[in-house]
Amino acid sequence: MNARRTLLLAAGGLVLAIGATFLLDPFRNYQLALVAAYLCATAGLTVLVGLSGQLSLGHAALMAAGGYGYALTVNALTGAGVDGVGRFLGGIVGAVVVSGVVGLLLGLAGARLHGPYLAGLTLTLVVAVPAVAASVPALQGDRGVRTAFDGVPAPLRSLIALEQWQAWVALAVAAVAVTGLVLLRDGRAGLRMRAVRDDEVAAALAGIAPARVKVLAFVASAVTAGLGGSVLVFVTQSVSPGAFPLGLSLLLLVAVVVGGLGSLLGAALGAVLVVLLPWLVGTVTDALPLPDAVVQRLDGTLASLVFGVLLIALVAGAPGGLAGALTAARARRRARRAAGGAGGRRRTRPSRGGAAAAPPTGDPSAPARPATPTPTPSTPREPVRTPTEG
Structure with missing residues (x-):
């Protein structure tokens, strides 16, 4: 199945x-x-x-x-x-x-x-x-x-x-x-x-x-x-x-760790990063007013630097990688939703007499029966003496 x-x-x-x-x-x-x-x-x-x-x-x-x-x-x-x-x-x-x-x-x-x-x-x-x-x-x-x-x-x-x-x-x-x-x-x-x-x-x-x-x-x-x-x-x-090249092997391993080691979702996220991150970095560097010599020097190396920084940040903040961070975020969202649902439920508060009044049933126009009072211990009295005693 x-x-x-x-x-x-x-x-x-x-x-x-x-x-x-x-x-x-x-x-x-x-x-x-x-x-x-x-x-x-x-x-x-x-x-x-x-x-x-x-x-x-x-x-x-x-x-x-x-x-x-x-x-x-x-x-x-x-x-x-x-x-x-x-x-x-x-x-x-x-x-x-x-x-x-x-x-x-x-x-x-x-x-x-x-x-x-x-x-x-x-x-x-x-x-x-x-x-x-x-x-x-x-x-x-x-x-x-x-x-x-x-x-x-x-x-x-x-x-x-x-x-x-x-x-x-x-x-x-x-x-x-x-x-x-x-x-x-x-x-x-x-x-x-x-x-x-x-x-x-x-x-x-x-x-x-x-x-x-x-x-x-x-x-x-x-x-x-x-x-x-x-x-x-x-x-x-x-x-x-x-x-x-050798750099591709290291990049694949870093992508797997960044995406989430042991997770196929993390592998997919890592593959996306391998393709899109160099393109995004190249797009940003081309848009900045940098000299051609600097752009040529950053080409191919800046993407690896960004990968390294991202790896360090994720290892420090989210050891499970991007996939682990997404899973943790979903778990927190479900926990908050469950806590909100539990807090919104109506709770029956006990009356001052001690027992909670039962909810009305049957005819809504019938008068509600009062709650049965809780018996309290009585104060002991001194026994009454008869004339023949003592």
Whole structure:
């Protein structure tokens, strides 16, 4: 029943999101496609870190693995004469396979490493991506790999623009990725991940294999990150090592913490910040009367500074991130509403006689019966003596 409800909610949310694209201009639809791509990565990262307790600083490398897998598969299918939906689905399969294999290797290492050692391994992976791209001829070094153009299908060309179609595809892929993570989180696998995160020894004594759980978490997170990388390649028609730098990995982790670690709503808020915050900062700096040299120096660095300040403020004021702050605000609003409703109820006050008068029943014109007075203790009297006594 829970799985069916999750699928229905995902389908309804996807329909609403696709309908919202008709209210946006092409540039906003392009930004929405980028948000959907980064949502795949942040959702997988928040499940990995918040649910299984494994730290990753190399999710940009997993996105790159998915992007290269998509690009190489699409180019191979193009050479074989396949196009359209079949080529796109084949590219998605290639992205899932490549990113899943990389995630499996990291998961096997993560089963033996903990804390900073695992973080260092993932950090090494994202640093090694440019070197691998330069040494493999098929990846074409820093130039990257270009893919064939995927335009709007013929039946929809008169209805929507290219950016809106790209937003549709990105939203569909993100819906599949997030729904899979929700099912994983709410199932037995999610329960086992929480048990391993809280206490590996206790989980092992309960019959849970911590190594298998960690590998599963890394594979699931890597596959969703690879789907995000494939969406980016679908939108930009190219993939290169420069599109997935170390700064992107750190930015994804900060976005997950700012949004709310362990919450898929926080992952969505973090993906929005990854796309919109640099654009907002750039818009503000362009509007200010600053010299060109200062604007060029602030380009790309000021957004990271704002992210850092926002992270410090949220850690100090709202450790649960934006999602936790929203949840706490809703809880306070409900508490105030409940307190207001309880205060507005009429309370029956006791009468001076002690017992409260019963509310009138039956005929409203009948006189009310007086309340029965409470008996009071009488004062003891001296006994009367008869003449025969004493």
